[in-house]
C-alpha cells in the first residue's frame with residue numbers, strides 16, 4: 079500500500095460497530111464469490127494449483143462470513159438486503175477486459191483488496207476497546223495477509239516480470255487515489271472524515 083490508514087479512521091469506523099460488521103459481512107461474501115468466479119477462469123496455460131488455491135480462499139472467506147455474521151447476530155444486528163462497495167467497484171474499473179491482461183488485473187485487484195482490508199483490520203484491532211472485536215480483527219489480519227500473498231504470487235505468473243511489476247505499481251497508485259476518495263462512514267473501506 080502506498081498510503082497508510084491513520085488511527086483516527088479506526089476510531090471513526092468503530093463509532094457504529096454494527097454498521098461496520100454488516101459491511102464486513104458483505105465483503106466476506108463478495109470475497110468468497112470472487113474466488114469462486116476466478117476459479118472458473120484459469121488461464122489458458124494450466125496454472126498448477128489454481129483450483130486448489132481458489133477453493134481454499136473461498137473456504138476461508140465463507141468461514142469469515144460465518145464468524146462475522148455470528149458476531150453481528152449476537153450483538154443484535156442483522157444482515158440487510160443489498161450492499162454496495164464503492165471501493166471495490168472503483169477498483170474493478172481498472173481491470174482490462176477481453177485481453178490477456180484481464181486475469182492479471184483481476185488478480186492484482188484481488189491482492190489490493192486483501193492488502194487494504196488487512197491493513198484496516200490491524201488499525202481496527204488497535205483502535206478497538208472491545209476485546210472480542212480486537213481479537214477478531216487481529217485473527218482476520220493474519221488470514222487476509224495470506225490471501226494477499228497468494229493473489230500476488232499468482233499475478234506474478236501471468237506475464238514477464240517487468241510487465242507484471244509495472245502493472246502492479248500502476249495498480250498501487252490507483253488504489254491510493256481510490257481509497258482516498260471514499261466517503262467517510264462505518265465501513266471497512268470508508269474514507270476519513272475531516
Ligand SMILES: [Fe+2]
Pocket residue numbers: 106109138139142222
Ligand atoms: Fe476474509
Ligand SMILES: [Fe+2]
Pocket residue numbers: 109139192221222225
Ligand atoms: Fe481474504
